[in-house]
Amino acid sequence: MSLKYIGLSEINGPLVALEGVKGIGYDEMAQIKLSDGTKRLARVVEVSEDKAILQVFEGTRGLSLENTVTEFEGRPMELPLAPEMVGRIFNGAGRPIDGLGEIFPEKSADINGAPINPVSRVYPQNYINTGISSIDALTTLIRGQKLPIFSGSGLSHNKLAVQIVRQAKIADESGKGFAVVFGAMGVKNDVADYFKRSFEETGVLSRVVMFLNLSNDPIIERILTPRCALTCAEYLAFEKNMHILCILTDMTSYAEAVREFSSSKGEIPGRKGYPGYLYSDLASIYERAGIVKGAEGSVTQIPILTMPNDDITHPVPDLTGYITEGQIVLDRTLEQEGVYPAVSILPSLSRLMKDGIGEGFTREDHQTCANQLFAAYARVQDAKALASVIGEEELSASDKAFLNFGRLFEKHFLGQDFNENRSIEQTLDLGWALLSQLPREELDRVDEEHLNKFYDPGALVALGYD
């Protein structure tokens, strides 16, 4: 029986201090019982010989210096794990909230995880077909990758995430099935509902584990949510050999929780008030993706974050981009022009793409086609800028051709229906057909051989586009 401590010596925001304690370990969990019988979880964030500082997950409302009993658990925060978690809904701290009762844990694991040894990793090379042209062709998603969606408030990132979950197909059939782990940090009630409903409608709910921390839930619990979700994902992937797609939304709310917690501890702030360790903290989440030797499963992460004021240089998207293996950036102008999904391809990137496409994975001409599409679309931006100054009439013939290409590309290639699932062949053929709308000599990233094979100005009409 462990010792119980009555009362507290200080309360400051979500932090409480206890004096005269012995044998408390760093990062240890504790339960604080209030006089009305309710319990709250807390974690040790600093210890010294006779004093411990604890962070209370459910907030310190109602706590006084005298009405509490604190009991230390002697171990860090652990999440009970069982294969039956698939299909269940948990709160942000990993407790079931779907009314189906507790799970019977097979084991528990420290939610902080441990870093994967780089020599134990398998380099991700198998692509995931999402059926979305802009992603499949230009920012290909690879199994074991972490590829965030950079979005803004009001953009259709949730819709895109649902479409990816619904359409995601894995090229080969290894491993024991496919499941989605969904971690929601500080999302609005109706957004969580939207995901739940969409998963239900598409019949994937039975394959989804949900961890929900809604926007009115305690912010400190928000710090646990992605860690719980990833602990569950790692368990299913590396011990149960499943392929896991982990969607984490919204990472900006998470980072704000980290900031709030840091400032209440009185730490020295870095950029925009975020603590100096935000990079390491985000890395401890994002790096928990990948494939390890000896396990057939994989963890693929799609974190979603909203860029405050659509600013990609804001610390959260900025640090995220430095850790993740690329990014899919959504663009407000495209969205307003009615393009769905509004993927802005120039700042978007998939770092693992180059080794997961081409012969044996997608198609031999994939890289060439993608390079030329990127280069041509970059030219479109120059032509647009020039047109806005001197007017479209005054443009040279080649600039006009690029403007026309740009319009067709946005309409037919980027734009696609929420229910449209394009195969990689369809996507690449469409890409070549669009490129063929440009004069042949402008395709400077393509060699003769490919030009002979794929350059066909009539192809776009033949494919049924006008």
Add this chain to the structure above:
Amino acid sequence: MDVIYSVNGPVVKVKGTKSFSMQEMVYVGKKRLIAEVIGVAADFTTIQVYEGTTGLLPGEPVEGTGAPMSVTLAPGIITNIFDGIERPLNKLEEISGAFIADGANVELLDTEKTYDTTVTVKVGDRVSAGVCYCTCPESAVVIHKCMLPPLSKGGEVTWTAENGEHKITDEIIRVKDETGKETSYTMMQKWPIRTPRPCKERLPISRPLITGQRVIDTISPIAKGGTAAIPGGFGTGKTMTQHQLAKWCDADIIIYIGCGERGNEMTQVLTEFSELIDPRTGKPLTDRTMLIANTSNMPVAAREASIYTGITIAEYYRDMGYHIAIMADSTSRWAEALREISGRLEEMPAEEGFPAYLPSRIADFYERAGYVKTLGGNEGSVTIIGAVSPQGSDFSEPVTQNTKRFVRCFLALDKNLAYARHYPAINWNDSYSEYIDEIADYFKENVAEDYMQTRQRISSILSKENELMEIVKLMGADVLPDDQKVLIETARVIRVGFLQQNAFHKDDTYVDLDKQYRMMKIILLLFDKANEAAGRGVSVSSIRETGWFERLIKMKYDIPNDKPEMFDEFSLELTTQLDGLEAQEE
């Protein structure tokens, strides 16, 4: 016995003790976590722990080792992969599986493996610090030379082991110094990571580090023994550029430090480098490479140490007379580790929360590069190429700015180039190299007499284009006079045909200096001939119709690396065709 007083993240304090010295390596807690003393005061000793501190209790023991944080130097380093404090990751995998556990104490280097050793001194020889006393093949391309440690007094050899298979802990020689004291040496020595290894003298920089990357070798060359920084926002290709340099640069040994970066990238280096063949030796690239992997989710204090571990190992191989290139990816993560620890120590922050000693730490690091005469009398060099990840792609942030002060070659990566998939996305206008004058003679003697003039003309075309683009952006290219149109077209050939380089193309991934020179020459020939034709009244559009601009853009693929004579054919054909152009009547 000293015990832990408090724990806050990686920072542990011990109360009221005098038993520790600054930068001493200590073991913390029952798990014996590796740690280093970073502050000593009358009331508290401050220690930073290189592993996770979860579950550490006040009252657990802290044990000193009496020695500063050091690396073990012996055969077995090359081809290996370590974490930030030189623990071999393969061994850690054997102990704790795919996930790294805390408190895994492993031997740093394999003490069971034997090496075919040749003793190079005999009894009676006089030896001094830095003298090599035995050699052994460490990998297929690296001969390891064991040298008397820099601080040893030297003296007379009194005993040597036989040639043959030896473990690194075997005694190889005994040396009697002037006082008559006999010391025995194995193949292993230790050196504190924060102290530069001494050398006899620093030599002036005179040779380029040839990378086979056109934009680097011609626009802003790196020198052997020099320093270079590669700053760029995410997605601009810092890591890609570092990988290309690690693969193709003409150093003898590559030390690649993955400092706070992605785990999958290190795996990529591991797999890719073992498959790629080094054109100079015909052996896999791993045979000349050692890796330090401290990924972004591994303990932050070890990230801070990884840079020093890497540079110390580099200096050790430099002392053997090798040319080493260090790739540090990324130094910003290292600076952030400094900031994080500084914050935990509650030090007064300077800019953006970084500690005030950031500039001096950056300077200390880059100053450990150099071209030197070693204690043993050899020539060797350490070249440092550090990636910088500026926050928000803003080059005015403290790490980029302070790095810029201490490096002499600056390869600025540009977001807009990367967005247009112009790779390597090194901006030719923002980048510079201060080594050009010092290595000019090398180019003159080894490539061509007029190499420097040629590269100068190429740069000036690019900088003129940059000015003209201001006008073009406002009014379109059609308003320019003919000579400026020719210049814009030529600049496009330089940008697309020369500066852009395809890392995935078998020929284009590495291009030797001779081909680089010939490519520049033929572009300038086109420029001159086109200007002449325009001077005769030939319209720019008819010059364009000859197709030569497009042909030169694709020459990097069309002319294989082993057929330089094709350039002559190209030049001849080009001259004939452009000279034959006649002015047309309106």
